[in-house]
């Protein structure tokens with residue numbers, strides 16, 4: 035009898051859970067639509083009025099989250115006996131996040147995050163000649179194209195002071211409130227909450243450290259080769275062949291990707307270029323043409339085209355009449371049709387790649403749009419970041435660029451291949467330590483290991499140890515706040531997802547290449563128009579976060595683990611070439627003169 039009672043009680047609980055989660059998804063769709071729209075309106079029209087409207091919607095969605103979360107905790111204290119789907123949904127609904135905060139704290143939290151994002155998005159640098167430069171597109175272009183040591187140094191120093199310093203105190207206040215919310219959910223701090231999304235029983239940091247240990251040798255070889263080339267360009271006053279590289283010479287404000295100084299490092303000149311920018315500009319490409327080109331690639335794999343709402347509501351270029359958050363982003367409005375990208379598009383190869391990245395998010399949103407709301411996310415956040423980049427690996431091949439008329443001819447020779455692989459490494463390998471260090475820094479801040487007095491010191495130590503990068507000018511730990519000058523810190527967007535993405539995107543690419551029947555070196559694979567490759571990806575995308583990511587990984591690659599083998603195979607010809615080159619140059623990879631300054 036007792037068994038029967040337990041059985042029927044379980045059946046009742048299960049059917050209650052099905053009803054509860056169904057109601058949640060219906061109500062959440064509307065609340066999430068309203069808060070997404072308010073955030074969209076603020077980011078595409080920065081103003082006091084839109085900030086207040088966004089915060090008002092945020093208060094409403096917090097009340098909604100709190101109401102359902104407390105109901106879930108009251109009605110389903112133990113979810114272990116429920117079916118997997120209801121168990122996972124209810125466990126997620128129970129986490130309130132900032133909805134744990136009282137009204138005063140939540141208003142302060144919203145003002146702090148909104149204000150930090152506004153500071154970042156409106157900061158400018160006044161150059162010695164009086165030019166007032168914004169980040170996007172002005173300083174981005176200067177850091178990419180200037181080869182004047184002192185002009186670069188001035189712009190670098192000016193940006194870090196204009197964007198980082200003003201939010202140092204606000205960031206400390208933000209951390210306190212963020213941790214208060216995470217502790218109320220039962221986490222030690224916000225860092226532990228963010229790591230929980232990877233469902234790795236506290237092993238995420240150990241896992242990414244192990245992946246980095248496998249890739250660090252390749253990074254130090256690339257670092258040594260690029261340092262040698264910068265030495266030839268800027269001379270021994272500014273480059274020490276046994277020391278870290280000054281941070282402002284890598285073609286990017288954060289030295290996170292080095293593709294913009296490819297011209298300084300090109301191994302074999304006179305080969306067909308790897309950059310489609312000239313062809314795009316001479317063929318009169320505009321933002322719309324770039325977006326249509328990207329959509330056509332997704333459709334060629336049998337994936338979805340963009341919706342009418344996408345084309346009607348997307349912000350393609352920077353408006354001239356108002357301040358906007360130019361940092362590119364993709365948006366899900368949770369109503370199965372309204373998906374948007376916000377981007378201040380510039381006609382060049384870098385932005386064509388970025389468009390594929392953002393469209394990768396949109397494709398994922400569309401593929402899981404029929405999942406319940408709690409499952410409308412990536413299998414883990416790194417998967418969401420990897421979709422667009424995986425397709426971009428195929429688009430970037432000289433063979434594909436030639437196929438779509440953006441490269442006049444393809445040379446099938448080893449030297450052209452090394453040029454291509456080095457160009458790819460300048461974005462993909464260079465990025466790895468940066469992708470690791472942002473959240474290494476943030477996790478140490480949330481945990482309390484790094485108090486405000488050590489914010490700058492911890493950042494500089496990670497920059498030096500992981501990236502082999504040193505600031506071009508002295509830093510002052512009591513006023514400087516360099517982390518605040520990188521979008522994701524004031525915008526409070528987690529970052530380890532990009533490190534994970536830069537590893538798994540090669541696993542996805544390899545698997546899709548195999549499905550497409552590709553023969554030959556991995557880096558030459560273009561799975562354009564392969565429905566088999568598209569089907570493999572789609573099987574993973576439509577799951578959303580309904581299953582642990584290990585299950586999704588197994589769906590697409592046949593193994594459940596993150597692995598650097600695909601990345602290492604992709605770059606293997608370059609790895610050998612770099613080792614040989616560094617030997618010839620008499621350069622020792624690594625940086626031992628830790629205290630050297632330019």
Ligand SMILES: CC(=O)N[C@@H](CC(=O)O)C(=O)NC[C@H](CC1(C(=O)N[C@@H](Cc2ccc(O)cc2)C(=O)O)CCCC1)C(=O)O
Nearest residue numbers: 290361362363364365366387388391392395418419423532
């Ligand atoms: C509403 C909302 O926030 N939506 C999320 C998406 C979601 O969560 O659903 C979103 O759009 N986030 C914005 C962010 C933008 C970019 C970025 O910040 N990139 C990193 C690192 C990097 C660099 C090169 C690269 O090839 C891949 C990654 C950086 O620039 O440092 C800028 C250009 C590329 C991607 C993004 O798209 O990830």
Ligand SMILES: [Zn+2]
Nearest residue numbers: 391395418419
């Ligand atoms: Zn992304």
